[in-house]
Amino acid sequence: MRITVSCPEALIGPANQLAMVLGEGPADAATFRVGSWRDAAGHTYAVASFEAGEAWLEHAQMPLRRPDWDEEGTIDMDRARQAQERLLIWSPLDNAAPPAISSSHISVAVTPSGIAAVPFPGLVIDDTDITGDQVRDLP
Amino acid sequence: MRIVTDLSVCGRPFRSGRAFSPSLLFSSGQRGAWYDPSDGRRVFTDLAGTLAATPGEPVARIDDRSGNGNHATQATVAKQPIFGRHPVGGIRNLHPFSQSDTLFSALGSTPPVVQNGAEHLGESCVAITFTPAMTPGFSGSRAERSAAAAVQVTTDSAYTTSAHISLSRPLVGAERIRVYFTGASAQGEIIVTAANSGGLVGGFQRLEVAKTPAVAGPVTLRPFIETAMGADVTIYINRVQFEKGATATAYQETRSLFDVTEAGLRDVFYLAFDGIDDAMQTGVVSWGGATAVSVLAAARRGSDNLGIVLESGPNTNSVAGTFLVAAPIGGDLRDGAMARGASSMRVGRQDNAPGNPGVYSFTADLPGNTFAPRFNGGPMTLTTGTTFGGGNVTDQSLYLGARAGSSSFFTGRFYGAILVGRALSTSEVAQAEAWLATRAGVTP
Numbered sequence: 001m002r003i004t005v006s007c008p009e010a011l012i013g014p015a016n017q018l019a020m021v022l023g024e025g026p027a028d029a030a031t032f033r034v035g036s037w038r039d040a041a042g043h044t045y046a047v048a049s050f051e052a053g054e055a056w057l058e059h060a061q062m063p064l065r066r067p068d069w070d071e072e073g074t075i076d077m078d079r080a081r082q083a084q085e086r087l088l089i090w091s092p093l094d095n096a097a098p099p100a101i102s103s104s105h106i107s108v109a110v111t112p113s114g115i116a117a118v119p120f121p122g123l124v125i126d127d128t129d130i131t132g133d134q135v136r137d138l139p
Numbered sequence: 140m141r142i143v144t145d146l147s148v149c150g151r152p153f154r155s156g157r158a159f160s161p162s163l164l165f166s167s168g169q170r171g172a173w174y175d176p177s178d179g180r181r182v183f184t185d186l187a188g189t190l191a192a193t194p195g196e197p198v199a200r201i202d203d204r205s206g207n208g209n210h211a212t213q214a215t216v217a218k219q220p221i222f223g224r225h226p227v228g229g230i231r232n233l234h235p236f237s238q239s240d241t242l243f244s245a246l247g248s249t250p251p252v253v254q255n256g257a258e259h260l261g262e263s264c265v266a267i268t269f270t271p272a273m274t275p276g277f278s279g280s281r282a283e284r285s286a287a288a289a290v291q292v293t294t295d296s297a298y299t300t301s302a303h304i305s306l307s308r309p310l311v312g313a314e315r316i317r318v319y320f321t322g323a324s325a326q327g328e329i330i331v332t333a334a335n336s337g338g339l340v341g342g343f344q345r346l347e348v349a350k351t352p353a354v355a356g357p358v359t360l361r362p363f364i365e366t367a368m369g370a371d372v373t374i375y376i377n378r379v380q381f382e383k384g385a386t387a388t389a390y391q392e393t394r395s396l397f398d399v400t401e402a403g404l405r406d407v408f409y410l411a412f413d414g415i416d417d418a419m420q421t422g423v424v425s426w427g428g429a430t431a432v433s434v435l436a437a438a439r440r441g442s443d444n445l446g447i448v449l450e451s452g453p454n455t456n457s458v459a460g461t462f463l464v465a466a467p468i469g470g471d472l473r474d475g476a477m478a479r480g481a482s483s484m485r486v487g488r489q490d491n492a493p494g495n496p497g498v499y500s501f502t503a504d505l506p507g508n509t510f511a512p513r514f515n516g517g518p519m520t521l522t523t524g525t526t527f528g529g530g531n532v533t534d535q536s537l538y539l540g541a542r543a544g545s546s547s548f549f550t551g552r553f554y555g556a557i558l559v560g561r562a563l564s565t566s567e568v569a570q571a572e573a574w575l576a577t578r579a580g581v582t583p
Contacts, residue, residue, distance in 0.1 A: 001286055001287040001289070002413075004415065019217065023215075023216045023217070024216050025214075025216075027214030027215050027216070028215055028216055028217065030214070030215045030218075031215055031216075031217045031218070033545065036545070036546065047415055047416065048217040048218070048415070048416050049217070049413050049415035049416055049417075050197070050216065050217040050219075050413070051195075051197070051221055051395075051397070053287065054285060054286070054287050091286055092289075092322075092323070092356055092357045093286050093289055093322055093357050093359065096323065096356065110286060111289075111291070111357070112235070112286075112289040112290055112291045112357050113235045113287065113289075113395060113396045113397075114235075114291070114396045117414070117442060117444075117550075118415060125546075130445050130447065130456075130463070130465045130468050130469060130477075130542070130547055131456070131468055131469050131475070131477055131484075131486050131523065132456040
């Protein structure tokens with residue numbers, strides 16, 4: 001299944017601590033970077049998306065424990081738990097309504113496996129035309 | 140979410156590049172890079188390049204086969220593309236675990252007995268046993284694939300459900316077992332009754348049903364008893380296929396949507412970029428002051444979101460001596476290629492649609508103002524610029540799947556790329572295109 005996470009900019013720090021707990025190493029502290037997505041109210045978010053097994057979802061909802069690789073205490077477990085408390089988990093199999101976006105919560109969408117569009121309605125990325133010349137000359 | 144099947148193949152034929160290998164383009168120490176997901180020895184799950192990736196796993200590193208050491212990496216797991224393979228011709232079976240039998244659970248007020256990974260008549264399968272004590276109906280006694288095995292359906296097409304089914308005994312009287320995908324929409328109900336169950340004892344038979352979904356959304360496989368069973372009965376299920384179209388086609392085995400094989404067809408390998416945050420990058424690529432570059436990439440875009448397949452440097456719009464391939468490249472939703480010289484850029488565009496794989500190529504000679512972008516062997520339309528203003532190819536990091544690793548994320552499959560620090564000849568381009576076309580599963 002595919003996990004897509006929208007993280008309000010204010011929670012990027014704690015969310016990256018949680019990403020390390022649920023991930024594989026210190027490099028996962030870069031999972032969420034400065035938010036380039038915006039909701040209709042102008043709040044900014046960072047979005048991450050990845051394939052995962054069901055174990056990921058279970059671990060995300062269980063009491064957190066420091067992973068074995070973190071012998072030096074790199075992870076701030078308190079901040080990771082702070083992020084965990086802000087998780088809103090949504091799956092279309094359980095709820096036909098689209099997932100909620102909240103500027104005070106980390107929204108987790110669980111969708112069928114595959115290459116996916118961002119499943120959060122109303123969330124748009126700040127992106128520009130790659131060529132910069134804005135050609136719109138479809139035949 | 141949108142899932143696009145890729146039954147299509149490119150119609151423009153390539154000439155066979157007999158005995159050609161891209162290694163010939165680098166045999167004299169030419170600068171550049173060569174990425175080839177089909178060479179499984181060069182795709183790794185770790186940055187050090189010690190753990191070879193298998194299909195379905197995230198990729199931390201893909202090695203440069205050119206000998207220049209321009210390996211591309213991504214340390215953050217969530218940003219790593221997925222290593223994938225599919226049969227030449229594409230993926231039809233949308234069910235992500237057609238043969239794996241570890242994902243059924245027993246649900247309902249009187250759950251059935253579910254044995255995942257069972258063996259019946261020499262075949263691996265799931266075995267679901269219903270007894271007379273179990274309550275009939277979806278809420279009474281059913282087995283269910285988890286959310287991890289869900290499939291997204293749309294309402295614009297019929298879908299065909301097919302599965303190989305066997306029974307421990309024939310059904311009698313009004314006994315009925317339903318095997319179907321359901322969730323957002325009840326989909327493709329395979330009904331086993333007294334009338335059709337006789338042939339299912341002592342062997343597996345493929346049953347199929349087609350139906351157009353009434354509602355778009357995820358569905359998952361949920362067999363259940365529609366009526367009470369008069370005696371214990373076990374239904375054995377394997378080789379589940381769920382595909383677009385009104386008839387079942389040849390079975391494709393799926394271990395995940397990124398690991399699909401089909402008997403008799405060769406495998407095609409790729410890196411799947413999710414269009415949201417996946418990206419890889421190299422260290423600084425040295426071009427040795429080259430004034431020309433030839434670039435070829437094989438890819439299949441999966442959406443209309445603007446996406447960088449590969450780019451030299453952080454932004455070709457502003458950095459001299461850089462280039463890119465993008466799919467699509469602009470607001471017109473065409474794919475394209477672009478290169479910048481000392482002072483200005485040139486752009487080529489190509490009509491294409493999501494799900495249509497192809498080989499993009501171009502040669503850019505900066506002092507000569509020559510720019511020849513191509514798609515599947517034919518010329519792209521030149522839309523912007525007439526001169527590069529001279530210059531040379533500048534030493535930059537190469538990015539795969541995104542602009543500078545942080546925007547314009549490519550959605551789709553990357554089958555490989557060849558970048559050479561000189562202008563290839565017409566015949567070299569044709570040979571390299573044909574070689575990449577084979578890698579991408581485009582008809583050579």
